[in-house]
Amino acid sequence: MSARLEGKVALVSGAAQGMGASHAREIVREGGKVVIGDINDAQGKLLADELGENARYVHLDVTSEEDWESAVAVAVDTFGGLNVLVNNAGIVNFGYLENYSLEQWNAILQVNLTGQFLGIKASRAALVEYAPSSIVNISSTAGITGSAGQHGYAASKFAVRGLTKTVAAELAGKNVRANSVHPGTIKTPMTEGMDLSSLAAPIRRIGEDVEVSKLVVYLASDESGYSTGSEYLVDGGLVNCAGAVVDE
Ligand SMILES: NC(=O)c1ccc[n+]([C@@H]2O[C@H](COP(=O)([O-])OP(=O)(O)OC[C@H]3O[C@@H](n4cnc5c(N)ncnc54)[C@H](O)[C@@H]3O)[C@@H](O)[C@H]2O)c1
Numbered sequence: 001m002s003a004r005l006e007g008k009v010a011l012v013s014g015a016a017q018g019m020g021a022s023h024a025r026e027i028v029r030e031g032g033k034v035v036i037g038d039i040n041d042a043q044g045k046l047l048a049d050e051l052g053e054n055a056r057y058v059h060l061d062v063t064s065e066e067d068w069e070s071a072v073a074v075a076v077d078t079f080g081g082l083n084v085l086v087n088n089a090g091i092v093n094f095g096y097l098e099n100y101s102l103e104q105w106n107a108i109l110q111v112n113l114t115g116q117f118l119g120i121k122a123s124r125a126a127l128v129e130y131a132p133s134s135i136v137n138i139s140s141t142a143g144i145t146g147s148a149g150q151h152g153y154a155a156s157k158f159a160v161r162g163l164t165k166t167v168a169a170e171l172a173g174k175n176v177r178a179n180s181v182h183p184g185t186i187k188t189p190m191t192e193g194m195d196l197s198s199l200a201a202p203i204r205r206i207g208e209d210v211e212v213s214k215l216v217v218y219l220a221s222d223e224s225g226y227s228t229g230s231e232y233l234v235d236g237g238l239v240n241c242a243g244a245v246v247d248e
Contacts, residue, residue: 004221005032009079009130011071013037013062013119014089016044018188019138022209023086023216028054030217033079037062037071038089062089062115068122081130084220085123087116087160088138092190094149105152112156113163120167120178131175136219137164139180141235157182161231168229177228179219183212184235201236 010027014020016038027034028051037060038044048057056078060071075082090112093104127133143157168178186207212234
């Protein structure tokens with residue numbers, strides 16, 4: 001069995017389903033321990049049962065400072081530390097300007113941006129204590145380019161880049177790194193039922209959750225020890241290779 005994450009204890013938010021669940025599975029597969037945090041208690045517990053003694057589930061609403069504090073405490077008390085934080089929980093909402101409400105705007109910023117800030121704040125002391133540590137903030141290609149009808153989503157995902165770089169600068173001297181991951185269109189419950197025809201990437205398929213998890217494992221591990229404050233695309237070429245598709 002490979003052990004790229006031997007000695008690592010990770011806390012993954014939004015890990016009951018979709019990409020977060022995939023990250024949790026890969027972390028354990030690579031020899032790490034994982035605390036699965038989510039608001040979907042039933043599904044989160046099922047995943048923790050599936051992963052066995054190297055996983056624990058904790059109820060974590062990322063908008064709650066108290067929930068974050070408990071989740072960090074579960075990691076330290078159960079597994080003896082915390083040196084990986086994967087800020088994965090996120091929601092999506094849509095609407096053109098004439099219909100997009102302040103409530104929608106506030107709701108998405110609260111989860112996608114403030115949720116990551118609170119996670120970093122609550123984990124900081126443990127990440128420093130159990131360094132070398134790594135923070136992996138999940139953004140999106142919508143954090144790199146604009147996208148009609150996704151005002152709150154894009155704004156929150158752009159802001160994650162600023163938060164990541166600021167945290168990276170502040171904690172570099174403490175042996176804590178922070179990077180952002182920018183998936184393109186990935187097959188998860190979030191994208192189920194969406195019309196994805198206009199999102200075709202040069203690699204002409206939708207991405208698999210595990211393809212993002214492999215990158216998350218790399219960034220979580222000490223293999224990426226010289227990378228911080230950086231942005232990592234996993235998007236089938238969507239952002240950088242527009243116009244690169246050549247039909248034979
Ligand atoms: N699927 C895609 O194509 C795609 C592309 C780019 C970025 N992303 C980002 O990747 C991350 C995971 O997306 P996914 O597709 O797996 O989504 P998903 O909807 O399948 O899963 C999201 C998980 O987050 C949880 N969650 C929602 N609100 C929460 C809260 N307040 N506190 C804690 N947990 C909460 C949900 O219960 C769910 O388990 C998100 O940040 C998303 O924005 C997704």
